[in-house]
Amino acid sequence: MLFPVVKEQKKSIYCEECYNENSYFCETLKKLKDKFTHDIVIYADVALDPYNVYGHDGIYDEKKREIINDISVHTLVKQSLCLAKCGVDVVCPSDSMDNRIEQIRKNLDFYGFKNILILSYTCKYASCMYTPFRSILSSNISHNFVKNKQSYQHDANNYIDLNNVKKHIKEGCDIVMVKPSLFYLDIISKIKSKLDEGTKVPIAVYNVSGEYVMIKNYVKSLNKDLNYENEILTELFKSYLRAGANIIITYFAKQYGLYMLNLYEKRIKVDDNSSSNFNVEITL
Known part of the structure; x- marks a missing residue:
């Protein structure tokens, strides 16, 4: 999944750079x-925050101090079409605006991109766990950057509204997603158990x-090696699968992929992956 890091001079109130094919x-x-x-x-992210002088996922009205939903959705549609033209296979709206899935799907179909999939950030919580990523995006962002997005992201104190999940599916999303992961395994499980059996x-x-x-940091604090870290990842990823996840998006993808390849080549079962069995050297 690809995310842009946009130069300050390319940002604007209406985020025009997000649909610039050049x-x-x-x-x-x-x-x-x-x-x-x-x-x-x-996979490519669909959201306005990298292009927005205010750092918000939607067009921000500074006078009213609120997000303008409909204009934001219109811009997100233009961004999705632009990404589809540039070769993206899966557009991933992470913005949390209302009705954007329906509008993106309709426009993709109308302009001949019926095979482009939509991964919807269906359950995106206003979490403290995004800070490292946001610090990268905001390293050269103006003082207007807004860190609090609680007005449109899900409240971490609340349970998920399953009707919203079903709404996104009805509007045309092909994949639903829960973000973050570690503290929200119950949400994954509830979605899995409540979706209709015919809903694939x-x-x-x-x-x-x-x-x-x-x-x-945990592995570093114990002075452990990469093999130990991969054992932790195996335990973590299995918990995702047990909860009902089918797709895992992670910054560990390259590292863990090489680790799994090493296991396969040495014919070592994942269940027998203690670091005493083998040594893996991975260059990242």
């Missing part, structure tokens, strides 16, 4: 698609930057 981000997408074609599936929509889970840092 932007650095879009040119990168085109080159990836041209080089790898069918060898990779490209995969559930994705996002192992976010704060969770990544927690594991990295």
